[in-house]
Amino acid sequence: MRWPRVTLGIRAQLLLVLTVFAAIPFLGVAYIRELEGVLRNAQERELAGTAQAVATALHDRPRLFEAAPQWLMKGGEPPRDLVDAAVATRVMGDSGNDLAQILQGLTRTTARIRVVDREQKVIASAGTLKRMQDALPPPDFFERVMHPLYARVLDQPAEDFREEMPATISPSRREVMSALDGIASTERRAASDPRVTIVSAAYPIWVGDRVRGAVVAEETTNAVLAARNHAFERLFTLVLATLLLGSLAVTLYATWLTSRIRRLASDADTAIDAQGRLRRELAGSAARDEIGDLARGISGVLTRLSEYASYQEQMAGRLSHELRTPLAVVRSSLDNLRQTAMPADAHVYVDRAQGGIDRLAHILARMSEATRLEHAMADTVRERFDLGALVAACVDGYRVVYPRRRIEFVAPADPIAINGAPELVAQLLDKLVANAVEFSTEDPVVVTLAQAHDGLHLAVSDVGPRLPAEMHGRLFDSMVSVRKGPRDTEPHLGLGLYVARLCAQFHGATVHADDRADGRGVIVSVVFPFPGAAA
Amino acid sequence: MSRRIAIVEDEPAIRDNYCDALRRHGYDVAAYASVDSALAAFRTRLPDLALIDIGLGDDPDAGFALTRELRALSPVLPIIFLSARDSEFDIVAGLRSGADDYLTKDASLPQLAARIAALLRRSDLAAAPAAADDVIERGALTLDVKRMSARWKGARVDLTLTEFWMVHALARHPGHVRDREQLMREANTVVDDGTITSHVKRIRRKFLALDAAFDRIATVYGVGYRWDPDA
Numbered sequence: 001m002r003w004p005r006v007t008l009g010i011r012a013q014l015l016l017v018l019t020v021f022a023a024i025p026f027l028g029v030a031y032i033r034e035l036e037g038v039l040r041n042a043q044e045r046e047l048a049g050t051a052q053a054v055a056t057a058l059h060d061r062p063r064l065f066e067a068a069p070q071w072l073m074k075g076g077e078p079p080r081d082l083v084d085a086a087v088a089t090r091v092m093g094d095s096g097n098d099l100a101q102i103l104q105g106l107t108r109t110t111a112r113i114r115v116v117d118r119e120q121k122v123i124a125s126a127g128t129l130k131r132m133q134d135a136l137p138p139p140d141f142f143e144r145v146m147h148p149l150y151a152r153v154l155d156q157p158a159e160d161f162r163e164e165m166p167a168t169i170s171p172s173r174r175e176v177m178s179a180l181d182g183i184a185s186t187e188r189r190a191a192s193d194p195r196v197t198i199v200s201a202a203y204p205i206w207v208g209d210r211v212r213g214a215v216v217a218e219e220t221t222n223a224v225l226a227a228r229n230h231a232f233e234r235l236f237t238l239v240l241a242t243l244l245l246g247s248l249a250v251t252l253y254a255t256w257l258t259s260r261i262r263r264l265a266s267d268a269d270t271a272i273d274a275q276g277r278l279r280r281e282l283a284g285s286a287a288r289d290e291i292g293d294l295a296r297g298i299s300g301v302l303t304r305l306s307e308y309a310s311y312q313e314q315m316a317g318r319l320s321h322e323l324r325t326p327l328a329v330v331r332s333s334l335d336n337l338r339q340t341a342m343p344a345d346a347h348v349y350v351d352r353a354q355g356g357i358d359r360l361a362h363i364l365a366r367m368s369e370a371t372r373l374e375h376a377m378a379d380t381v382r383e384r385f386d387l388g389a390l391v392a393a394c395v396d397g398y399r400v401v402y403p404r405r406r407i408e409f410v411a412p413a414d415p416i417a418i419n420g421a422p423e424l425v426a427q428l429l430d431k432l433v434a435n436a437v438e439f440s441t442e443d444p445v446v447v448t449l450a451q452a453h454d455g456l457h458l459a460v461s462d463v464g465p466r467l468p469a470e471m472h473g474r475l476f477d478s479m480v481s482v483r484k485g486p487r488d489t490e491p492h493l494g495l496g497l498y499v500a501r502l503c504a505q506f507h508g509a510t511v512h513a514d515d516r517a518d519g520r521g522v523i524v525s526v527v528f529p530f531p532g533a534a535a
Numbered sequence: 536m537s538r539r540i541a542i543v544e545d546e547p548a549i550r551d552n553y554c555d556a557l558r559r560h561g562y563d564v565a566a567y568a569s570v571d572s573a574l575a576a577f578r579t580r581l582p583d584l585a586l587i588d589i590g591l592g593d594d595p596d597a598g599f600a601l602t603r604e605l606r607a608l609s610p611v612l613p614i615i616f617l618s619a620r621d622s623e624f625d626i627v628a629g630l631r632s633g634a635d636d637y638l639t640k641d642a643s644l645p646q647l648a649a650r651i652a653a654l655l656r657r658s659d660l661a662a663a664p665a666a667a668d669d670v671i672e673r674g675a676l677t678l679d680v681k682r683m684s685a686r687w688k689g690a691r692v693d694l695t696l697t698e699f700w701m702v703h704a705l706a707r708h709p710g711h712v713r714d715r716e717q718l719m720r721e722a723n724t725v726v727d728d729g730t731i732t733s734h735v736k737r738i739r740r741k742f743l744a745l746d747a748a749f750d751r752i753a754t755v756y757g758v759g760y761r762w763d764p765d766a
Binding site for chain 2: 321324325327328329331332333335336339361364365372375376390393394395396397398400401422423426427429430433
């Protein structure tokens with residue numbers, strides 16, 4: 001099965017890896033839920049403890065339950081918000097004095113504590129379900145910004161619910177019934193307001209060996225909820241901030257890495273010119289990390305490549321130099337041989353050997369031409385001359401040199417003055433025309449000189465075999481010859497066009513060979529920069 | 536008395552071949568393989584002409600030093616450089632160290648012999664008065680074919696043998712284009728187009744040094760050169 005190729009940059013990859021950290025909030029949620037459970041249990045135990053403590057204080061006080069609270073008989077309407085134990089006591093007279101004192105102390109708890117008799121009538125009540133609003137520290141920036149967002153997803157503790165104060169606690173309340181049966185118990189139930197959950201613990205009050213009533217301690221879960229929400233908010237804010245900062249840092253880091261690698265890649269691409277010469281050092285080679293290693297590695301490869309390229313370029317020159325001495329031995333020996341008495345038929349062979357030696361010498365001379373040209377260029381003086389007139393003069397010359405060929409010149413209307421060495425331009429044109437004459441199968445060879453938007457175009461076009469596609473761009477390298485000419489009398493060393501390139505480079509010009517638009521041959525163009533633009 | 540020619544060349548096959556050929560031409564030849572042996576011999580007796588290879592032994596420039604030493608011993612002794620190298624730099628360095636001519640080893644033995652004969656003749660006749668029939672006059676240019684010397688507007692132009700032959704080839708038929716092949720043949724040398732170009736450049740420079748307005752040698756691009764007659 002083939003997967004579609006997706007290209008991901010280093011930045012995208014790192015960010016993708018970073019999504020692993022998105023699991024952190026989920027772990028946090030699980031942890032907070034656990035914490036919430038612990039808190040709830042603690043709350044239940046605390047309530048149970050409170051109920052037990054109050055009940056313990058009320059054990060064996062039969063008088064408590066003898067008189068029904070007056071406010072219950074008189075009004076039937078219990079006070080709305082806070083049932084003050086003292087009020088209850090006043091109504092109940094002396095009999096409630098102890099009770100009042102006990103309950104008085106309990107109003108400071110966060111729980112609502114009620115005492116019921118066996119008929120589940122509320123004898124006394126203290127505290128409220130509503131929590132006192134603590135003086136909160138002023139919200140910081142994150143809380144101000146983030147809290148409204150969290151409020152949308154998290155259950156918020158509601159303190160504005162209606163607190164009911166029934167005179168009788170419903171018999172359906174199991175913890176109360178269970179306490180009246182003598183067993184302490186804790187329950188959790190929904191309040192009449194669905195936003196609020198109430199935890200309630202009941203503990204029996206014993207008089208002798210009979211249960212005469214029960215203490216019911218109740219509390220909303222709001223405190224736990226608030227604690228949980230706070231933990232959630234802190235966690236999410238922290239994780240979010242960390243993730244954001246982390247992503248930012250990773251993105252910046254990846255951008256830095258990417259830009260270094262990009263620069264290295266583009267540098268490596270352009271550090272070597274088309275002829276394999278190293279133009280400059282690579283950026284980032286001084287860095288002490290792996291990318292620095294990479295840059296140094298590439299630098300090394302490129303240096304070796306350029307060394308090889310220059311070796312290749314100089315090879316022709318060196319080879320010709322090395323071959324000269326043995327050639328001189330053969331030549332001088334042949335010359336001497338001619339001066340000695342030879343059988344008549346030996347002359348034929350000496351002549352042949354001489355012919356071979358002459359050709360070899362010719363080849364060697366051409367091989368070292370490029371090297372010599374490079375040396376000669378070093379002290380060539382530039383002058384201003386009319387390119388049009390020069391090309392016209394050259395073409396006149398070619399008509400003399402190649403009398404059987406038709407050589408046409410398409411001249412520009414105006415004189416074109418350029419800065420350079422006329423003899424090098426002439427040599428360049430010599431090579432291009434020689435190349436065209438050699439490889440073309442039909443007349444004419446057309447030399448064109450024209451001004452275009454990007455420079456002066458000097459082109460030589462011929463009719464003949466096309467260029468093999470794989471050789472594009474290599475044609476002007478040393479010792480590369482690609483076209484099979486119809487008249488293969490001269491050796492093809494592929495040095496002619498290389499010499500042409502050297503001459504062009506001297507003028508800041510570029511040479512390229514293309515198949516003609518009509519496909520009938522090849523056009524070699526030299527593009528000179530405009531005189532003003534030339535260095 | 537036959538003329539004595541010294542050959543300093545470290546390649547035995549070439550040295551022997553040159554010796555044989557020159558002896559056949561009737562010269563007395565002394566061959567040396569190293570700078571030291573050659574100098575020792577030169578201090579005792581100067582040859583009539585020296586043929587010196589530039590690269591001797593391991594030193595690629597030994598010939599230059601030897602030439603300077605030899606030139607110090609005799610300012611007029613004709614010296615020909617012989618080298619496997621033909622770079623512009625070597626030619627200039629060789630001629631500046633005092634050589635009269637420079638020949639690559641591509642040259643044939645007859646070409647070498649022609650050069651040697653010409654140089655010996657030039658040094659023999661340097662003091663003798665010019666005979667009228669040996670002189671070609673082309674306007675301001677006077678060429679003494681026997682002495683191989685050139686004068687421009689009466690002043691002597693210090694040309695090497697190769698340069699003289701080229702000027703001679705050009706000036707003999709003013710207005711006619713001489714292609715590089717012809718110049719090479721007339722100068723008894725085998726060099727490539729680029730070297731011809733630099734020879735011509737050097738010739739022009741020598742004339743220009745005497746006369747800043749010199750413009751007689753015209754380049755006929757793609758073909759060769761031409762001596763422009765007086766206007």
